[in-house]
Structures are given as C-alpha cells and as structure tokens.
Amino acid sequence: MSTAVFKSEQRPGFSFAQYLTCLNGIVWREGLRFLHQRERFVSALVRPLVWLFIFAAGFRQVLGISIIPPYDTYILYEVYIAPGLMAMIQLFNGMQSSLSMVYDREMGNMRTLLVSPLPRWYLLSCKLLAGTAVSLLQVYAFLLIAYFWEIAPPPIGYLTVLPALVLSGLMLGSLGMLISSGIRQLENFAGVMNFVIFPMFFASSALYPLWRVKEGSPMLYYVCEFNPFSHAVELIRFALYGQMNWVSLAVVGGCTTVFMIGAVLAYDPSRGLIRRGPGGGET
Amino acid sequence: MTAIDAPTVRKTSPNRNIPPELPALSIERVSHSYGPRRALSDVSFAVAPASFTALLGLNGAGKSTLFSLVTRLFGVQTGRISIFGHDINRVPSEALRLMGVVFQPRTLDLDLSLTQNLQYHAALHGIARREALKRAAEVLARIDLAERAGSKVRDLSGGQMRRLEIARALLHRPRLLLLDEPTVGLDVKARADILKHVRRLVTEQGIGVLWATHLFDEILPSDDLVVLHQGRVLAHGEVSRIIDETAAQDVGAAFARLTEAATRSGSPSP
Numbered sequence: 001m002s003t004a005v006f007k008s009e010q011r012p013g014f015s016f017a018q019y020l021t022c023l024n025g026i027v028w029r030e031g032l033r034f035l036h037q038r039e040r041f042v043s044a045l046v047r048p049l050v051w052l053f054i055f056a057a058g059f060r061q062v063l064g065i066s067i068i069p070p071y072d073t074y075i076l077y078e079v080y081i082a083p084g085l086m087a088m089i090q091l092f093n094g095m096q097s098s099l100s101m102v103y104d105r106e107m108g109n110m111r112t113l114l115v116s117p118l119p120r121w122y123l124l125s126c127k128l129l130a131g132t133a134v135s136l137l138q139v140y141a142f143l144l145i146a147y148f149w150e151i152a153p154p155p156i157g158y159l160t161v162l163p164a165l166v167l168s169g170l171m172l173g174s175l176g177m178l179i180s181s182g183i184r185q186l187e188n189f190a191g192v193m194n195f196v197i198f199p200m201f202f203a204s205s206a207l208y209p210l211w212r213v214k215e216g217s218p219m220l221y222y223v224c225e226f227n228p229f230s231h232a233v234e235l236i237r238f239a240l241y242g243q244m245n246w247v248s249l250a251v252v253g254g255c256t257t258v259f260m261i262g263a264v265l266a267y268d269p270s271r272g273l274i275r276r277g278p279g280g281g282e283t
Numbered sequence: 284m285t286a287i288d289a290p291t292v293r294k295t296s297p298n299r300n301i302p303p304e305l306p307a308l309s310i311e312r313v314s315h316s317y318g319p320r321r322a323l324s325d326v327s328f329a330v331a332p333a334s335f336t337a338l339l340g341l342n343g344a345g346k347s348t349l350f351s352l353v354t355r356l357f358g359v360q361t362g363r364i365s366i367f368g369h370d371i372n373r374v375p376s377e378a379l380r381l382m383g384v385v386f387q388p389r390t391l392d393l394d395l396s397l398t399q400n401l402q403y404h405a406a407l408h409g410i411a412r413r414e415a416l417k418r419a420a421e422v423l424a425r426i427d428l429a430e431r432a433g434s435k436v437r438d439l440s441g442g443q444m445r446r447l448e449i450a451r452a453l454l455h456r457p458r459l460l461l462l463d464e465p466t467v468g469l470d471v472k473a474r475a476d477i478l479k480h481v482r483r484l485v486t487e488q489g490i491g492v493l494w495a496t497h498l499f500d501e502i503l504p505s506d507d508l509v510v511l512h513q514g515r516v517l518a519h520g521e522v523s524r525i526i527d528e529t530a531a532q533d534v535g536a537a538f539a540r541l542t543e544a545a546t547r548s549g550s551p552s553p
Contacts, residue, residue, distance in 0.1 A: 012376075012377055013376070014376070014409050015409075017409075017411065018409025018410075018411075019409070021406050021409050021410065021411050021412070022406050022407055022408075022409055024406060025402065025403050025405070025406020025407060026403075026406065026407070028403075028406070029392070029395070029399075029403045029406075032392075032394075032395055032399065033392065033394065033395070036394040036395075037394075109390050109392070111354065111356060111384075111386055111390060112390045112403075112404065112407070113407065114354075114355070114356060115354050115355070115356075115379055115382070115384050116379070116407035116408060117375070117376040117377070117378075117379040117380040117408060117409075118376070118407070118408075118409065119376070123407075268358075
C-alpha cells in the first residue's frame with residue numbers, strides 16, 4: 001500500500017481566523033434565514049404574548065404569589081411568569097432548530113454543513129451558538145413588548161440576564177440537537193411536542209412557584225425539581241433581577257455539557273444514530 | 284497502490300504535485316449494512332485524477348450509500364476510503380478539504396442570494412470574506428450567472444441551481460468532485476450543459492470526477508465506468524473495454540448483460 005499523500009495548497013489544520021470565519025458564517029446564515037422567515041418570528045412572539053395577555057390575566061386572581069426570592073415585594077402573576085415565558089421562547093426555538101435539522105438532514109442542507117473539513121464538534125457548536133443568538137433576538141423582542149405590560153425589571157436586569165439566556169439557550173438548543181439526531185422523520189416532531197415540550201414546560205416553575213406545587217402534589221414537586229427546564233427558568237428569573245441562583249447555574253451548566261457531548265457523539269459518523277439509513281428517499 | 288486500482292488509473296495528472304499513481308479517490312473492500320440489510324458488499328474501485336468516472340447503477344444499487352460513506356455522513360464499517368491518500372476515517376479534515384460534493388437533493392438556501400449561498404459555503408471552509416467574495420464572483424462568471432449574483436436562488440431554473448451547486452462545490456478548489464445523479468429532474472438541454480461543464484473541468488482543470496447516474500446516455504466510451512448492482516461492483520474499467528468484454532453493442536446492453544448474469548447466478552460475475 002502506498003503511503004504517499006497529496007497535500008492541498010493550504011497547511012494542514014486550521015488557523016484561529018479560519019475557525020472564526022466559520023462561526024461567523026454559520027451565525028450570519030442562521031440570522032439571514034430567520035429574517036427571511038417572518039412568520040417564524042411572529043409566531044415565536046405571539047406564543048408567549050398569548051400566555052401573558054390572556055392566560056396570565058385570567059389567572060391573576062386565582063394564583064396569589066407570596067414574596068419569594070428574587071422578588072422583594074408582592075408581584076403580579078404576569079411578572080411571575082415572564083421569565084418562564086422567556087425560557088419557553090428558548091425551548092421552542094431549541095426544538096424548532098432541531099426540527100430544522102431534521103428537515104435539513106432530509107433535504108440535504110445539513111450535509112453541506114457536515115462535509116465542511118472543520119471538526120464536527122466545532123460545526124455543531126457553531127450551529128448551536130447561531131440558534132441561541134436567534135433565540136436572544138426573540139427574547140429581547142418579547143421583553144420590549146412586556147415592558148409596556150408593566151413587566152419592568154430593574155434596567156440592569158436586561159444586561160445581567162444576557163449570560164443566563166445564553167446558557168439556557170445553549171442547554172435547550174443542545175437538547176434539541178440531541179433529540180434531532182434520534183428523529184428519522186419530520187412527522188415525528190409532533191411526538192417531540194407531546195413528550196418533550198409540554199411536559200418540560202408544565203412540570204416546571206415557569207407557571208407556578210414550586211412551593212405551591214408541593215402543597216398540591218409532592219410527587220410533581222420532585223419532578224419539577226429535577227426538570228432542567230425549571231432551573232433554566234430560575235436562572236433567568238434571578239438574573240433578570242440582578243441575582244445569581246447558583247444551584248440553577250450548576251444544573252444548567254452541567255446539563256448543557258451532557259447534552260452537548262451527547263449531540264456530538266450522536267452526530268459522529270462512526271458511532272452516531274444518523275448512520276441508520278439514508279434520508280430523502282435516496283438509496 | 285494495490286492491483287485493484289490499476290486498471291482505472293491510467294491518465295497522468297496535469298498537476299505536478301500529485302504522484303501519478305495516487306488516485307483521487309480510492310475505495311477498498313468497503314461493505315456497509317443498515318442493521319440486517321446489506322447495502323454494499325466488498326466494493327473496490329478508484330477514480331484517477333483528471334478522469335471522468337461514471338458510477339452506474341439502478342435506484343437502490345447503493346450509490347447514495349457509497350456517497351454518504353465517502354463524504355463521511357456515515358462511518359466506514361469495513362474497508363478503507365481515501366482521498367489522495369488521506370484516509371477519510373483517520374484524517375477527515377484533509378480528505379474533505381480536497382473534495383467537492385454535489386448531493387442528489389438540492390442543498391441550496393432558496394431564500395438567500397447566489398452570492399450569500401457561496402459565501403456560506405466559503406465560511407464553512409474557513410475562507411475569509413474578501414477572498415470568498417472574489418471567488419464567488421469568479422465562479423459565477425464561469426457559469427454565466429454573474430448578473431444574477433444578487434437574486435434569490437428560488438428564482439433560478441433547475442439547471443441553473445445545479446450549475447450553482449457545482450460552482451459552490453468548486454469554491455474551495457478541490458481536486459476531486461463527487462456528483463450524485465446531478466441531472467435528475469432536468470430537461471435535455473440543461474442536462475447536456477451540465478455534463479459538458481463537468482467534462483470541461485476534467486480536461487481543463489485536471490479534476491477527478493465521480494458521476495453517479497442511472498442514465499446510459501451520459502456515459503462516453505472513453506470514460507471509466509463502475510457498474511454497481513445490489514451493492515456489488517459488477518465491472519470496472521474503461522467503458523469501451525467493458526463493452527468489448529461483454530460483447531455488447533453499447534453501455535446499456537453491457538449493463539443489461541452484467542446485471543442479468545448477476546441476478547441469474549445470485550452473485551456478482553467475476
């Protein structure tokens with residue numbers, strides 16, 4: 001067997017600038033695609049606003065919220081659920097990117113990404129960062145509208161919540177990516193809605209404080225406590241008021257790492273779940 | 284290289300850096316299964332630099348599986364695939380860098396402009412913005428789409444989209460170009476244009492081309508041919524030689540004879 005190899009024009013490996021170019025390109029493309037899909041932006045905004053304007057208004061009298069950290073005064077129910085809705089935006093966005101990855105894989109766009117010579121873990125991380133960047137746009141647009149609905153955290157909160165949103169966006173995005181590697185067909189996304197999005201959202205501290213859940217059902221309380229989404233919500237809630245919830249930070253950080261490693265392994269061609277068959281009716 | 288590759292490596296590369304015996308693509312004893320279903324069995328062949336190799340097979344023959352393996356979408360289960368000597372499993376970056384791919388389904392962003400699509404691809408290869416724009420303008424001029432650079436891809440015809448995909452695959456200046464049934468769904472003229480364009484890349488730029496197809500009229504007697512049937516290679520070598528060996532009139536008849544013989548015996552012909 002000959003050991004000769006042909007060297008390309010470039011040096012082997014990639015420079016830091018090339019890694020950056022790649023990240024830039026992936027985020028830029030995701031941004032452009034998002035801008036072109038106005039319906040997606042509108043529906044991403046309408047969903048939490050429906051909860052805020054209708055659901056929260058209806059439940060305002062039913063649910064009394066006592067003073068719990070990070071709040072230092074009695075708050076309206078709308079104020080309580082705002083961080084939960086911010087996390088919901090990111091949850092949907094993460095799952096929607098996973099949907100688009102399934103779609104991309106069926107249609108082939110994903111292949112353009114995966115045949116890039118840069119390391120695959122890096123490509124997937126860039127994709128994840130791009131999805132998170134898009135979710136930040138959505139969340140801040142929501143915060144802007146919510147401001148006129150008397151949900152006004154301290155001004156510094158808009159800044160301190162940013163790192164929390166980045167981390168929770170990465171966690172929910174990597175979870176979506178992990179799930180996308182296991183879905184073979186687009187139609188299965190309904191299953192994701194039923195088995196991932198709804199349970200994660202409802203069994204969390206997004207809509208009701210956990211001490212109230214404990215009164216009603218201790219069992220559900222523990223489920224909520226172990227739900228990483230609860231911790232994403234709490235991380236955002238505390239950060240929005242300039243405070244830090246260390247437990248939530250640890251849980252969200254840990255889950256991000258685990259989901260991310262899982263997604264990279266799942267998309268690794270030699271081990272991954274995607275090797276089970278060709279897509280798009282090809283042979 | 285091994286004797287397996289010998290018949291197909293016959294042309295000298297115009298690029299002096301490439302040792303003439305080094306195939307652009309070498310596939311050695313590759314098998315692949317989806318669970319219990321075997322999609323490829325012991326497939327071996329090579330694509331020489333500056334050659335046009337047609338991979339001929341019916342739907343379901345295993346062409347797309349082979350493409351997925353070469354492009355590292357799936358891992359190689361058994362056997363070895365290398366691009367200019369770079370093993371796709373061991374040094375994927377170097378291998379992928381030398382390869383341009385046009386997949387069977389369209390993989391363009393329809394709502395982005397031609398230039399934006401090319402820019403995205405360039406970024407995935409770490410090509411900086413200024414250089415990317417320069418190369419994009421060059422390749423668009425070459426495929427006569429320079430004046431459409433800013434329009435949305437959605438507004439292009441099927442043939443133009445394919446030409447754009449080929450241009451995109453060449454943006455990072457690969458030495459091997461893989462095309463998976465690139466003319467599917469195109470009209471006669473667009474098909475002929477694309478074929479001519481790709482053949483010119485072989486003669487003018489010395490690019491090694493692997494062209495998967497199930498259409499006999501896309502193959503010339505001077506091409507290299509790999510006949511893939513039910514996951515096995517039934518024949519490989521120059522088209523005219525295969526036609527002679529099977530005592531057939533043309534590629535179509537040769538293909539029919541080879542596949543009939545394979546079906547009768549339940550195993551590939553020697």
